[in-house]
Amino acid sequence: MLLAMINRSKYSGKGSRVALVRAMRALRGKVHFMLQEGRLAVPPGLDALPAMLDRFIVPVPYDEAGHSGKSWHPKVCIARYRPADPGLIKQGEPPYHWRLWLGSRNFTKDDSWDLALFLSSAVKGGSTVPGVREVTSRLAHKAAQSAAWAPLLDELDGVTWDVPRGVEIKGIKLHLQPDDSRRLPALPASPKSVLAVAPFLDVTSLKKLAESTGNADRSLVSIRPSLEDVARTTSKTLETFTNLYELAPVDEDALDIEDADSPGHDQDPEARGLHAKFLWARYEKTDVLYLGSPNLTARGWERNAEIHAHLEIKRGSPAATALAEGFEAFRQRCHRVEPGSLSKGPKPKTSEDVLEDMRKQLAATLALKQKFRADKAVLVVTHTPVVLKHGARMKIGRMSDARIPWPQAASEVILPVVEIEKESELLHIELTLQGNSLHWLQSAPFEGGLPDARDDALATSYLGLSGLLDLFADELELHGLPEVDREPWDHLPSEKDRQRGKSRMLGFSVESVLAAWRRAGKAGPEVIQRATKVLDLAAAYDGASTADRAAVRQLKSLLKSWSAVQSALGGSQA
Known part of the structure; x- marks a missing residue:
């Protein structure tokens, strides 16, 4: 979904590593996914998933267990966006468009039978839809984003929607309590x-x-x-x-x-x-x-x-x-x-059922917190000791690391020291019972939060030097460069892949940057600023290998020319 929001998702739903990093950097603070705690599934290829995913997840710790349990179960998305080509906006038309989707489909690629209502804001005319403002306001409040969305709610009051002829939407309702x-x-x-x-x-x-x-x-x-x-x-x-x-x-x-x-x-x-x-x-x-x-x-x-x-x-x-x-x-x-x-016989409770009940209870009650120790190891704490019945066992670990056992009746464990880019506020939980296991990602915020340096280090480690230079070239274009979409985001490139990639280095010249700046129009200064930040990351890269020789040469050339670019655009703050 993040890739789709910057128009870089492929038909298969996948995209490149460069495009995913660009999406995460561009959409941080603008996109929030609200999910029932304990329902963020662990996909194959988790090692390749950037830890920065935690910047977008808002867990809702409803207690799903028991006959009186409840779940965070809405399937809804509301988005305010600018058209991919602002030049297509006619005089008098609103600069931003809105879309509203609600239905039964989860945020997965499951293709089961589902039904949804999809609405786009109308350029002219259109119909009002009762309840849109209230739903949006309640979602923003639940995501702790009320301040950011407050001015947008007034704009939303004036939005009308394209509704098919003969259809009247009597209202939409979001029930929370x-x-x-x-x-x-x-x-x-x-x-x-x-x-x-x-x-x-x-x-x-x-x-x-x-x-x-x-x-x-x-x-x-x-x-x-x-x-x-x-x-x-x-x-x-x-x-x-x-x-x-x-x-x-x-x-x-x-x-x-x-x-x-x-x-x-x-x-x-x-x-x-x-x-x-x-x-x-x-x-x-x-x-x-x-x-x-x-x-x-x-x-x-x-x-x-x-x-x-x-x-x-x-x-x-x-x-x-x-x-x-x-x-x-x-x-x-x-x-x-x-x-x-239809069978009317008694339904026996299986070990899988018992395990699922335990998952629901754990997900709602763990309330994990993380804290850096003086030696840079991480202390993971829960407010109550974890006591598992029926011989069940729990393991915990980072998204890209092996999991370690959580001792019975313990209220804390220590995760070993790792590079900052591997730290995340999502931890991998594994629960096992009688040969069956369940895996999910559980929220675990750090005391004081993770620094922005984590995200920069993650981009550097995830892309490598060649990837950073690809990202630099990609940032110079408002809509990106198809040439940089080489490796799928869930593919971990080998040394051989990197050797092959060096022959596909993108060309660069001062003239090409100036041309990109002109194409960006009013967004030109922002484009140059983003590209400069990426170039700074590349300049600080210290993991170059023999496979990066061509990238190192290109980086040196870029650094020599970049001051000329900034001078031509009126200074480094252009």
Whole structure:
């Protein structure tokens, strides 16, 4: 997502090491990802993931454990941005655009069935959408960014949105705390048909839905384990639905980082799991659609942090026709379920279930803190001793290091001394029980925070001298240089890779820099300032090897010429 925000993401979702560093440097302080603590999955290739990821993560430590547990579960993104080419903005048009997305999709590459509402700000005309300001304000407050977003909220008040003809968005709501007003939406009386879709269900919510929709033709789409959970409680609830359907379940922590041409992306739609959550009711003159993140459970509609949108669509409009055709095509992909085929036997609790319960409790209660000792080792402390039951064991470590055991009943461990670029406020947790294991990244802020020098050292170590020079050339262009997108961000280059790379060094001249400065227009001084900072990092690089001889020669040439560039642009502060 960071790569996409600077227009450098490839079709596969990947990008280069240079582009990722540029994205992280450009977007720090501007982009925040709010995630349920304990739900940041550990991907393959973690060693290649820059530790600077911690600058963008805002963990929410809701306690997911137990029957009264709750989760941070909204799936929403709101963005204010400048078009990639400011020259395309016509006179009188706003310099910034807005986009709003909400639905059921996680921040992963999982391609399960999902449903989302996507809105772009209108240049002219457009419709108001009730609730946008309140949702944005509450998200900013939860991310501790209220001061930064305060002036933007006033701007947001004047924004209208491109909404399809025939569609009225009655409102969007972000629920953060349990209160008496939170409940499953009450649909208007006497619908002709209702399609309810959610991977997780409970009896109470299904009863409320059936009671409020009278004699409507009701269809329910879920996953078999959830349907069987309801059947174990009472089969009569499922009998109130005319049709039952199932799709495959989805791992909520699924993190697919395969290339776009991998077999997983070519699978039949029927093989994809179910992750969508929506209610669609049809009436004589209008259709009503509720979509968002809540499942058909009391937990989803009454306790979790969730977001949803309420839409009304005029029957006969192109939007109503498209939705009806799309939902019918989706339903035909599902598999019909006969209530009698559902298992009603007791569901045994497995060691995997026990391990998952322990993960939820640990993630919410660890409250890790880090502190540098005098010898530069790091003390990791939790406010209560870690006591694990059933013979479970926990290990902890940095993102790029081996994990060490956390002793039973201990409240602290010491991580060994490493280079500053390897330090992070995200630590790798491994929890094991009876041969099963779970891995995740847990927040662990440093006392006083990590210095900016960590980020500079990380860029230097991650890119090497040749990569820094590529980044220098990339920073000179507003939209970057395709020529520097050589190595994927999750590829650790070998010495042989670096030897091959030296023959592809980018050319440089004072004239080329001046031309880039002119192309940047008003952003020219900012471009030169960013490039200068990168060149300073390259000048301080002390890890050059024989593979870097060409890069060293180019760096020396750059340093000799750079003063001439700054002089031509009116001084070093140009």
